Amino acid sequence: MDLTDGDAVVRITAFDPDLSLTHPAGPAAPRILVTTRPAPPVPQGPxxxxxxxxxxxxxxxxxxxxxxxxxxxxxxxxxxxxxxxxxxxxxxxxxxxxxxxxxxxxxxxxxxxxxxxxxxxxxxxxxxxxxxxxxxxxxxxxxxxxxxxxxxxxxxxxxxxxxxxxxxxxxxxxxxxxxxxxxxxxxxxxx
The missing domain is CATH 3.20.10.10 (D-amino Acid Aminotransferase, subunit A, domain 2)
Known part of the structure; x- marks a missing residue:
């Protein structure tokens, strides 16, 4: 999405793709994922x-x-x-x-x-x-x-x-x- 197109909702997620489900206490090397979507119209109805x-x-x-x-x-x-x-x-x-x-x-x-x-x-x-x-x-x-x-x-x-x-x-x-x-x-x- 091109952020120059208007208002956007931006979500920043820290995650570690190498973190194991069987050993979540292992060494961590977090990465950042940025996602966007168009902002909803404001105000919204009831x-x-x-x-x-x-x-x-x-x-x-x-x-x-x-x-x-x-x-x-x-x-x-x-x-x-x-x-x-x-x-x-x-x-x-x-x-x-x-x-x-x-x-x-x-x-x-x-x-x-x-x-x-x-x-x-x-x-x-x-x-x-x-x-x-x-x-x-x-x-x-x-x-x-x-x-x-x-x-x-x-x-x-x-x-x-x-x-x-x-x-x-x-x-x-x-x-x-x-x-x-x-x-x-x-x-x-x-x-």
């Missing part, structure tokens, strides 16, 4: 997500082990949803297949406190919005939330119209506010 009991392996680390996440995303799409949202019993809601989830409870932005991959967009929004908290969010609490949204570096802030059968307003003012604040964050200049 999505309906299916809650599924699941926790990504080594959830706090970004890795290429996405088989479970993409398999569950596919199953959700075959069920008529756009994507999947992971949750556990006592752990509550954690994250989407490739995105973080946030809520607005009428007073503050709520980031679920569960094992998940801490997202860059989540961190940036927390840094520019004065009223953010992290706490456990369960499926039973969803009807008490005013808005739900997905975040990741490729799409910024994307409204969630429903989690399972629980609907959310996709025109809630908090969504515009978060998108605006995210857009105002100065981009880092290449070195």
């Amino acid at each position: 999505m309906r997500v299916q809650p599924v009991r699941h926790l990504r392996q080594v959830a706090g680390a970004k890795h290429t082990g996405l088989f479970d996440s993409l398999h569950l995303r596919r199953a959700a799409q075959l069920d008529g949803f756009d994507d999947v949202l992971f949750h556990g019993d006592e752990l509550g809601i954690s994250e989407g297949a490739t995105w973080n989830v946030g809520f607005f409870d009428g007073r503050q932005v709520v980031w679920p406190r569960a094992e998940h991959l801490p997202g860059v967009t989540e961190a940036l929004l927390t840094g520019v919005h004065d009223h953010c908290v992290s706490r456990t969010v369960t499926l039973y609490q969803l009807p008490f939330m005013e808005a739900a949204f997905a975040t990741n570096a490729a799409v910024g802030v994307r409204p969630i119209s429903a989690i399972g059968s629980v609907p959310f307003a996709t025109d809630h003012p908090i969504l515009s506010e978060l998108r605006d604040r995210y857009a105002e964050i100065a981009a880092e200049q290449p070195h």
